Amino acid sequence: MTAFHTLDDAQVAGKRVLVRVDLNVPMDQGRVSDATRLDRILPTLRELSSKGAKVILLAHFGRPRGVDPSQSLAPIAKALAEHLGQPVGFAADCIGPQAKVAVDAMAHGDVLCLENTRFHAGEEKNDPAFVKDLAANGDLFVNDAFSAAHRAHASTEGLAHVLPAFAGRTMQAEIEALSKALEKPDHPVIAVVGGAKVSTKLDLLGNLVSKVDVLVIAGGMANTFLAAKGVHVGKSLCEHDLVGTARDILAKADAARCAIVLPVDVTVAREFKAHAENRITGIDDVRDDEMILDIGPASIKDVAARLAQAKTLVWNGPFGAFELAPFDRGTTGVAQEAGRLAKSGALLAVAGGGDTVSALNHAGVADDFTYVSTAGGAFLEWLEGKPLPGVDALRKH
Ligand code: AMP
Numbered sequence: 266m267t268a269f270h271t272l273d274d275a276q277v278a279g280k281r282v283l284v285r286v287d288l289n290v291p292m293d294q295g296r297v298s299d300a301t302r303l304d305r306i307l308p309t310l311r312e313l314s315s316k317g318a319k320v321i322l323l324a325h326f327g328r329p330r331g332v333d334p335s336q337s338l339a340p341i342a343k344a345l346a347e348h349l350g351q352p353v354g355f356a357a358d359c360i361g362p363q364a365k366v367a368v369d370a371m372a373h374g375d376v377l378c379l380e381n382t383r384f385h386a387g388e389e390k391n392d393p394a395f396v397k398d399l400a401a402n403g404d405l406f407v408n409d410a411f412s413a414a415h416r417a418h419a420s421t422e423g424l425a426h427v428l429p430a431f432a433g434r435t436m437q438a439e440i441e442a443l444s445k446a447l448e449k450p451d452h453p454v455i456a457v458v459g460g461a462k463v464s465t466k467l468d469l470l471g472n473l474v475s476k477v478d479v480l481v482i483a484g485g486m487a488n489t490f491l492a493a494k495g496v497h498v499g500k501s502l503c504e505h506d507l508v509g510t511a512r513d514i515l516a517k518a519d520a521a522r523c524a525i526v527l528p529v530d531v532t533v534a535r536e537f538k539a540h541a542e543n544r545i546t547g548i549d550d551v552r553d554d555e556m557i558l559d560i561g562p563a564s565i566k567d568v569a570a571r572l573a574q575a576k577t578l579v580w581n582g583p584f585g586a587f588e589l590a591p592f593d594r595g596t597t598g599v600a601q602e603a604g605r606l607a608k609s610g611a612l613l614a615v616a617g618g619g620d621t622v623s624a625l626n627h628a629g630v631a632d633d634f635t636y637v638s639t640a641g642g643a644f645l646e647w648l649e650g651k652p653l654p655g656v657d658a659l660r661k662h
Pocket residue numbers: 459460461462465483484485486502557558559581582583584585586587588620621
């Protein structure tokens with residue numbers, strides 16, 4: 266973490282601190298339905314507030330085209346106040362006179378949320394004039410939104426170039442966990458890549474085979490790899506046009522001495538629905554009218570044994586159609602084993618990406634993992650080995 270300025274380096278008392286946070290939370294009928302992201306930013310907000318900073322929040326919500334009251338941050342600021350246990354003021358614009366009046370009225374330690382940055386086109390364009398307007402309300406910039414760091418927008422990247430910039434505590438924890446997992450990991454490193462389709466994870470697989478010792482390919486995407494090895498997959502989800510690409514990835518893994526792990530047995534059904542009639546079978550006996558919806562018990566055991574040999578785990582994507590019982594058994598079985606090893610200190614286990622977080626919550630082990638990233642796109646781009654502009658802008662120059 267020495268490559269970044271953190272809150273340890275910042276003198277914040279009496280300063281106007283612009284804090285980029287992730288308030289892009291799921292909403293249901295005007296109410297926050299999952300507050301995980303709000304809870305994640307509390308340590309930074311509490312620290313800044315208790316040190317006497319004026320804490321000014323910047324965030325986007327949704328994909329508005331111009332000002333759109335249905336995408337206002339006002340209800341989220343209200344929910345945040347409840348989680349923070351402290352009032353959170355609100356200004357109806359993130360720049361201009363409304364923002365200035367609200368900021369000028371703040372006392373030390375106050376928290377103020379400015380309206381959705383994406384109400385201005387300059388946000389996504391990273392327009393220097395808009396960056397300047399945002400910076401007018403701050404003395405320092407703190408970025409605590411790793412999940413938005415794959416985008417070079419005004420409030421995620423531009424501000425870091427015009428104000429003294431620091432990583433917030435959540436950003437710091439995220440960068441530390443991710444670099445421990447892939448940049449300077451303890452070997453052997455095992456990666457699990459699951460999910461529906463190979464086509465969405467080609468870059469990720471290509472990067473991982475050159476970095477990890479063991480790559481477990483799971484979920485629907487394993488079917489394309491099984492097909493590439495000549496296995497009959499019946500009517501399973503399978504991208505037959507990508508069989509050649511799957512072979513290329515297998516060859517690349519071979520050259521990089523990365524062991525590829527595919528299912529040895531599977532749970533198959535004739536219908537894609539919860540509690541569909543199903544059976545467990547070896548991979549060489551999937552019938553024409555059957556689809557693979559999960560791995561089987563021998564595969565769970567196989568992956569568990571490999572986890573027991575590993576020191577580091579990176580995980581994205583489920584082993585099967587985990588939303589549909591009983592096709593959650595593979596994901597839950599492996600997740601519980603990984604959680605047990607991580608909790609005992611034997612394994613550094615990092616997981617992330619949309620469905621993965623809900624899969625680990627479903628298995629009841631998210632808290633046992635070393636780190637679970639709530640970032641979707643940014644976590645995947647990091648796994649793909651791509652630069653994250655919001656993180657790079659925080660590096661010490
Ligand atoms: P992704 O968004 O790529 O991470 O994929 C997650 C989705 O993949 C989940 O909704 C799972 O239900 C789905 N999935 C996982 N395994 C299978 C499978 N064998 N067949 C169909 N869908 C699957």
